[in-house]
Amino acid sequence: MINDDSMKLNVFNKQEQFLFLRQILPFLKRIHKFYLQFRDQEYSKFLIYLLLFFFLINCKYKPIQSEIIPIHVASTTGYAPIWVAKNKNIFSKYNIPIEIVPQSEDETRINQNPKIICMEFSDAIMYNSESKHIKIIYRLNYNSNHDLFISRNSIQSIKDLKYKKVGFNGINSSSHLFVRLSLQQAGITEGKFLGKNLSNEKIIESIQNGSIDAGHLQLREYGKLDPSKFRILAQSGDVPDFLTNVIAVDSQFLSENQETVKQIVLAIEDAVQYMKSNPEETAKILSQEWNVDVNDLKKELKAFYFLSRIENNHSLRKIPKRKAEIYAGSFQNQELINHTETKQGSLFLSGKSIIQFYYSKGQFFIKPNIDSLIESQYIDEGESP
Secondary structure, three states: OOOHHHHOOOOOOHHHHHHHHHHHHHHHHHHHHHHHHHOOOOOHHHHHHHHHHHHHHHOOOOOOOOOOEEEEEOOOHHHHHHHHHHHOOHHHHOOOOEEEEEOOHHHHHOOOOOOEEEEEHHHHHHHHOOOOOEEEEEEOEEEOOOEEEEEEOOOOOHHHHOOOEEEEOOOOOHHHHHHHHHHHHOOOOOOOOEEEEOOHHHHHHHHHHOOOOEEEEEHHHHOOOOHHHEEEEEEHHHOOOOOOEEEEEEHHHHHHOHHHHHHHHHHHHHHHHHHHHOHHHHHHHHHHHHOOOHHHHHHHHHOEEEOOHHHHHHHHOOOOHHHHHHHHOOOOOHHHHHHHHOOOOHHHHHHHHHHHHHHHOOOOOOOOOHHHHEOOHHHOOOOOO
């Protein structure tokens, strides 16, 4: 008797066909490029047939990860593409079994064994130094004014804060870093101001009662205040590339699941494109996911510019100057265009400054190597790593 199972054809479904084509397309592109370069040579056809032969005998579809993959992420606007991808079932489109694990920023910093974790860039640097080996594979956004350094109206400028009291949320946190960088730009260095570690609520209260002169707040908290009684002294866009959100992946998981991670990046990019085309709907999605007022979210979304894979080249690659204009042409944000003249990706440069900040605070015995933390191959256009 013939087993019916033995008669079944081993064929791909439509999703698998789509993913398989994505995997082989880079190889076919390289063969085509080779042909155009050497087509006038007598041996060109022979070499192409030989390459195709070796490709076909070694061609094997790499299945996407079937085990559920947790992504640890905070319910804040900087991580909006992750939540949109979840809500619109974009991960499912790429056949990726994702589970979103909501966490606060504080919980993210102490997470022990994440496979994929979304966090602030400065936190990723600190996290990687604590014997947790991760790779940053994607920068999510450019933060123009989501973070604010505010004071009472009696303070006219940051220079007036010399030897004054300023508040931030968390010692050696991104909030602390932002306050220090803002003061440093005005010539107020360490020792010339008194810092106080306070919660967001306490920062507002302390500015109002005069126990501190200025402090760091985010846009949502500031929106609850009477703007006539406060002054914005600096905003996150004044220190570009420091206050930004990234996707980081456990190094071992990354080495064992390269194709899965590449598909996750493609899904995130789809979510970013959806957000740019549907800003009103994006705010409604996030409002439903987080139970937050939709008007607050509309304001917050305008404070971020969310990056595509091509735009990630500016941040994650060491860019030759001759390519700067090519990448600059894809940016809609003038600040990003201005920074493309550097030979190094912007996160390499700000990362070195962040490392120096933590080192000066005694957080590192040995300075981490920023080059080993950032991995750019997953933003390649249509290629598998």
